[in-house]
Structure formats: C-alpha cells, structure tokens
Amino acid sequence: MPGLVASQSRELQQLNTNTENKKMSKDRGGNLTSRLQSRSSQSTKTDGLCFEEMSQWSDSLERLLSSKYGMKIFQAFLKTEYSDENIEFWLVCEDYKKIKSSFRMSSKAKKIFKLYIQAEAPKEINIDHKTREVIRNNINAPTTVCFNDAQRIVYELMEKDSYPRFLKSDIYQALMDSTSESVKL
Structure with a gap:
C-alpha cells in the first residue's frame, strides 16, 4: 500500500509544482513571502483533498465514508486486509x-x-x-x-474493527504526514 501513497503524493506534488510555476511566471516580480504563501495555500488543498478534511476522517467512520477521497482510501485499506x-x-x-x-x-x-x-x-x-x-x-x-x-x-x-486499524495504518499516517508537511510550508 505504500506504493499507492507514494504515487498519490508524487501526483499531488507534481500538480502543486505545475500550478506554482504557472503562477510564478505570471508575477515574476512578486516577493518571496507572497510566493511562499501562495505555495502553502496550494499545498494544503489539491484537487479537493486537504489536510483539514483528512484530519476529520478520524472523527468518525461516518465522516470518513462521507468523503469521496476518504471512501476510496478506506476501500484500498480494506483490500489490503481482505475485508x-x-x-x-x-x-x-x-x-x-x-x-x-x-x-x-x-x-x-x-x-x-x-x-x-x-x-x-x-x-x-x-x-x-x-x-x-x-x-x-x-x-x-x-x-x-x-x-x-x-x-x-x-x-x-x-x-x-477495521476503522480503528485504518486510523493506525501506514497509508493513513503517511497521507496525514505528507499533507501536514505541506501545511507547515
């Protein structure tokens, strides 16, 4: 499952980089602070998936299942558990x-x-x-x-049974770590 997390993280990073490059080319004269703020806001929300939403998945299974991305990631986790x-x-x-x-x-x-x-x-x-x-x-x-x-x-x-294990799983922890690092920028 770490391969799925890594490929999703790479896709998110590539999307962030492409978006950032387009914005930077438009305003090359902007200062470093505004560019970093722009990069940070892009990193915290990409294609509908953001740190805030992912952190809410730990509130309840209902919250996880009501998220399009949460549902898909939980399904992938359950496949690894053969359930x-x-x-x-x-x-x-x-x-x-x-x-x-x-x-x-x-x-x-x-x-x-x-x-x-x-x-x-x-x-x-x-x-x-x-x-x-x-x-x-x-x-x-x-x-x-x-x-x-x-x-x-x-x-x-x-x-x-499955939901508590999902919250402790490598896939969820890796996603949370990768998005929380983006928020820190």
Whole structure:
C-alpha cells in the first residue's frame, strides 16, 4: 500500500509544482513571502483533498465514508486486509435504497443476496444466521429496508474493527504526514 501513497503524493506534488510555476511566471516580480504563501495555500488543498478534511476522517467512520477521497482510501485499506466485501456491501445497500422500480429492486435484491448474503457467497459478509434468514424471506417481496439489519451489522463491524486499524495504518499516517508537511510550508 505504500506504493499507492507514494504515487498519490508524487501526483499531488507534481500538480502543486505545475500550478506554482504557472503562477510564478505570471508575477515574476512578486516577493518571496507572497510566493511562499501562495505555495502553502496550494499545498494544503489539491484537487479537493486537504489536510483539514483528512484530519476529520478520524472523527468518525461516518465522516470518513462521507468523503469521496476518504471512501476510496478506506476501500484500498480494506483490500489490503481482505475485508473489502464489507465496504462493497455497505455501498451496494446505499445504492439499493435509491431504487424506485419494484422490478429493478427485486432483481437487485436477488443479486445482492447471491453475492453477499447466502452461505458460501463469493463475497459473503459476516452476519448472524437469524439476519440471513430474515433477508432470505424478505427478498421474495423486497423493500428498500430489507438489507438494513445486515448493513447495520457490517457498519458496526467496520466501525469497531477495521476503522480503528485504518486510523493506525501506514497509508493513513503517511497521507496525514505528507499533507501536514505541506501545511507547515
């Protein structure tokens, strides 16, 4: 995973350098202080990702998942732990809740069940037998809430298990270090 962090950091640095060079060429007569301030403000926010946003990821899993970048980085972390089925299931459930057509809902519910819920499913999530059976019965006449219990279980599992490890992970620490260094400039 350090390769992902390094490549993202290099991309951010290259973007900052290109932007800085364009600005410097426009006002070559500017003093050193204004150029450093300009560079610092560019470094703290690049392409929507900034130190402030990343530091808020440690407030809660909800805050992390509400961030486009946080979601992607958390997904990458879960892949390294071979538990990315949890976030995938959670995301699929979020999309499922938005379905309006009963035909589409029925079709999607069966796909979700086969992929994540049924015993020995390719991406089987860790839920209890009772919840699994309730869902099995509910997909015959699915509603927008038929996966809510399983989604809550998976969320709580991520919140109590994966999320604390993510905050201590090399990927998160490296990102925080690289963006906090940019803020210091």
